[in-house]
Amino acid sequence: MRDAFGAFLTGVTVVTTVDDAGAPIGFTANSFTSVSLDPPLLLVCLAKTSRNYATLTGAKGFGVNILSEGQKEVSNTFARPVEDRFAAVDWRPGPHGSPVFADVAAWFDCATHEVVDAGDHVILIGRVEGFDNSGKTGLGYARGGYFTPALAEKSLLASAESLLLGAVAVRNGELLLIDDGKGGWTLPFVEKAEGDGMEALEHHIAQTVGLTLTTGLLYSVYEDTKTGQQHVVYRAELGDGTARSGRFFPVQAPPVAEIADGAVRDIVTRFAQESTLGNFGVYFGNQEKGRVHAVAAKG
Incomplete structure (x- = not known):
């Protein structure tokens, strides 16, 4: 027992x-x-x-x-x-x-x-x-x-062979989405090279969007079974300035119909729901099914 x-x-x-x-x-x-x-x-x-x-x-x-x-x-x-x-x-x-x-x-x-x-x-x-x-x-x-979350994330980042780092990046109640190249929107992602850590995502946002990114806690870990790629998504805060690319949308009113990737659509929808209470979970699974594990709010 x-x-x-x-x-x-x-x-x-x-x-x-x-x-x-x-x-x-x-x-x-x-x-x-x-x-x-x-x-x-x-x-x-x-x-x-x-x-x-x-x-x-x-x-x-x-x-x-x-x-x-x-x-x-x-x-x-x-x-x-x-x-x-x-x-x-x-x-x-x-x-x-x-x-x-x-x-x-x-x-x-x-x-x-x-x-x-x-x-x-x-x-x-x-x-x-x-x-x-x-x-x-x-x-x-x-x-x-x-x-500790830090040790778990280090282990995850080190062990994955094909991995995309992504961010649910917000500023002043708005969410940054990036052009998916197909007329719709997606979250910012960058492919992790061997030896890279979280700095790869922060550097990518600085280079492509022109804003500083402060990564927070883990938000979603899922494998796309069609491509074999692992995705690790963090909650993050964006710094001040004008974005060179992408577009900000209200967290509570994301353009769900214009997000073609089902996994990204689920992340954005869940984030809007959880933001109303400030209680965020961590998703583990694949692009179609998995489980959200509740974690304590920071305050």
Whole structure:
């Protein structure tokens, strides 16, 4: 059962509070989720056998530090019986009093809202009294091992023999589309040469469109089974200036009927839908069928 639960990809957090003497305590946890925006609520699950059980359930509040992709050692430190865990991190009291860490993807300082009995665990529901969002990418965890989007993307870029890099490139609520040479529109793509990384896409946009491109998170990975080419598409932001080629369209009103490539049409349509909520997934599959994996919004 534990291994089956471990198939679910999660982020990694360190949950913190202070004891009656004011000393900080904390432990690594991946059983975390957002609950509500209004009121702002989140939850973590705590084993009744945890040595922190009495302190956490009796505290006025607790903090949740979402670790960034470079903080694997912080996770390991707070998962082990280390005498002074907090000596290994840069931390300070949050606005509600729980320890919050530097360099995390985000932190939340919460008042205890409710403690719910749940089998061999309790569910700690916290009301967010303060938070910060650095924009850093979070550290991932699945089946007992860490992963990061950056490492996964490097591996993908290095292993593919025939690969096109593309971008859902936006600016001020508008999406850049490129002439497909057949009287319609498509996303900007560039063929990746051996040894190239993300800079190939950024250089291509600078040369052909005349704008700077800042790539963000992975958005779609699919193989065109007809051509055998792998496509890796990122969300991206375009810089200021006048585009030498292509055309901007409102994100919410793309020219779907003028996009001949079905995979590109699906990407553009999905991006318009997901932009309304700010919750973006990552598609894996081929040009006809696949699955969108949900990921957490950055804020």
